[in-house]
Amino acid sequence: MLSSRDTDSRRISRRGIGRACAIEFAKQGASGLILHYLGDAETEGEIQPLKADLERQGVRTVAIPGDIALLETSAKIIQAGVEAFGRIDILVSNVGICPFSDFLTMPLETWERTRQVNLDGTFYIVQAAAVQMAKQTPQGGSLIAISSISGLLGGAQQCHYGPTKAAITSLMQNCAVALGKYGIRANAILPGTVATDINKEDLKDLKKKEYMINRTLLGRLGTPEDIAGPVLFLASDLAKYVTGASLVVDGGLFVNFQ
Template identity: 40%
Template sequence: MAALPAWNLLKGKTAAITGGTTGIGRAIALAYIAQGCNVAVNHLGLPQDEVHRHSLLEEAKAIKNKAIKTGDILELPGDVTNPETGTNLIKEAESQWGKLDIFVANAGVFKQAEFLKIEPSLLDHSVDVNVKGCFYSCQAAARQMVKQGHGGSIIGISSVSALLGGGLQTHYTPTKAAILSMMQSMAIALGQHQIRCNALMPGTIATQLADHDMKNPTKKAALEARIPLGRIGNPEDMAGPAVFLACEEMSRYVNATGLLADGGMFSKLQ
């Protein structure tokens, strides 16, 4: 998938992203760097994820080597269910680059499960990561932006699942609806500080969270048939919309909205 051209749309800006070593978060982090934005990336710091952390740093380095005026990257481990994780991430970004302009709450979990068999532990984990993790980290970002006094952009990664049901997603779809609702309410609370809050709502994207469907040819074909563009999305398909929402010049009056990026899937009812 072709990368977004390096137009320096975010030149001199600083961003922080949770869950940024894989999938959508990673694609957004790399796109921001290519656009001249310094990026602080949060990740869980698990031993099995070291390969992703190292490859992200290598890819960021490659971007710097072939383009001018790109941003820098730093990474910091931490679990977003701990309120201190977001605080530490923002503090590190501010310490390194002096400010925070953009925040992307991306960290999330999903595991298919039958409604009648869902245990409290799975529901609790889904809510803790997807809802509470988003809330705590956004709150930390907003506090920094308010203190700075020059506005900013906060983006919550929601999903088309905020608008649609799923038989194996009864523990997941409510969390994505919560993120959309959270961004709407945050936009009202923070508008006086010129902080824009929006939700990016991907459709079916080929990430680790969708592995179960991607490995099932029948399910994958059925999903593709529902998408007018005829293909499953890639993480890179989310980079452009995330740059748009982050860029003050392009989206300065876009606030409290949910931006669908699903290839048209939501509209295909029949």
């Protein structure tokens, strides 16, 4: 369905958008999934039930722990995927942290960690997957990075986060140019406000939450499942002529200037 190949491996993450993507890929017939997670006690407790559920559905699943901000984590993810499935066909890079912080008092460590995880981590895994996609037979694959409309718009407490997401969108555009000759497509998805762990504390401010809901044209915040569908589209042969695209998935928030 998503690929004509018998072995169809995809790398995603463990919760929120990543979890929703894993479940949706499984529903649509994925034969193999690579799940990446941080590897601490909390994430270990979350990934194993997801892995077990996917395997009960007949999906071969590999779970790889590690800090994505470290170069060796991406190498480990790709190596494990190739050992298990023989190739990498689809990458969904869903990394992202946003420790909200005022610009004037932002600790340097907050800037550095956000950049290391969001941008450096995305670069590492995209490059590692692309190297594999370029050398496997047949060549090719689909690279999908989760960016954000925060890379297009400003936020008073996101002066560290927004630039990393803008850079991820640019990274995928440039990768599309660099990798097209290998049959590799590269696209970005730019979610609006999606209720996940990254903003759960921020959305406890009910006035702010109501404001964000009213900014959308559909009258609600996004869900992880709202992002999984567009990810699936870009991964599939339905999007086989789509590369270098930046798909905004935000319930109309970006265009609403009223």
